Amino acid sequence: MSSSTYPRRRSTHVIPNHFLLLLGIPRLLTLASQPSQYAHRVHLALDEVKAEYVTHNIDLQAKPAWFLEKINPEGTIPALSYGPKCAPDDPSPEAAAIPESLVILEFLADLFPNGGILPPNDPVARARARLLVAHFESVFTVAFKSAFYEGKSPQLVLDALLEFQARLPKDGFALGAWGMVEMSAAPFLVRTWMLLEHDFGHYPVGEGTKAWEALSKEDKFTRVRKYVEDMKAYPTFRGSWDEVRKLSVRS
Template identity: 30%
Template sequence: MSRPESRDLKLTLYIANKNYSSWSFRPWIAMTQKGIPFTEHLLQFDEATGHAHFIEFSPTKKVPALRVEQEGAETVTICESLAILEVVADLFPEASLWPEDVMDRAKARAFAAEMHGGFFGLRGSCPMNMRREIKALDLDPYSAGAVVKNVERIEQIWSECLDQSGGPFLFGDFGAIDAMYAPVINRFEKYALSDSDVFGRYRKAMKALPAWQQWEEAALKEPWIVQEDEA
């Protein structure tokens, strides 16, 4: 499908619980903050069935999923947060989701891919939870070590980017790379993982975004509890 006019598109973003779904948060905050029009479709996690009802809109039974409809063309469903950010960036180039400079864009995509395919210690031990009380976890030495290594690498990325761009976001303006690291802000804060200056500056910028505040407000109102994510 060649790039259509954005006004001819209908986008539907399927997501799950805003309190927990870090992968849903990533494309949602990018599209919302950038003013990209879409319809939100939220369904609850159902751990007991392995989220079987997600098959109705997602061939992987995972969220998020983006349905792209265009009159006269085949409806396409895109799964995986990073792929969704890429297709939205292509469909809405005026949103400037990736840096304009070729080398900056390559670095941003590399750091996004690192987030997408790594940091398993942090992600496994510290699930996103917008409602969680701020307190450290009592982890076994192996798990704690993995989390510390992840935190150190993430702060290295943030420092490199913010030192070069001057902030407030990783490559100056808010973009897809910031959306990929948005749930990490919640994890660092809620599990008391860092008191560094780079985290403090970046957290302040991210949490000041209207899209962040809109998501968090909705998350805090959700009544559903997913015990698996209540670390």
């Protein structure tokens, strides 16, 4: 879908007179009917809190004027419009426009304090979650872009995974329960396994498969392998991910 409105989710968190509109577009590594890794983060958070929202896709090759003028002059996605109910392509002037996936996750954590994004009554745990997300963003996502988009060695991804793994607990999710860390990391980590296994990337042919074999077999990656398996099995993520369809588009 180049431009679509998804069915609304029934919400257990009532926000009178306000409307959530997620604006995004599929990128290189995704399907037209599913979000990029950045928009995927926001979809995971919205679905976890059972928010009622509408998604409207933006063509980044032909950005509409209303998006640049009313939502995000930088032109990046995802972006969230929060305000009075309106047509997806005609946001209300009273609406708040919020770009950047991690900023949106923080906003949703405030909007839905008991929704499971951040622990509601534990400032220390909230700080730990934010520190892990900050580390992941500054180390792993940089390595991800370098390998898959810029053609640098997948070894950068493996090294970044080991750094992130060292910050995880011995088992389970980062803070015990699924939350912001997993919403931030899962879209990147699950794609990493898929892309390496099928040697998709701008690095030399064969380098991805070689890195995937190391991830799959070497003991030093045991913890992060289990972490990714647990995330893939989590209901909110499982309902948002269709690897077979993604691979059919990439093939």
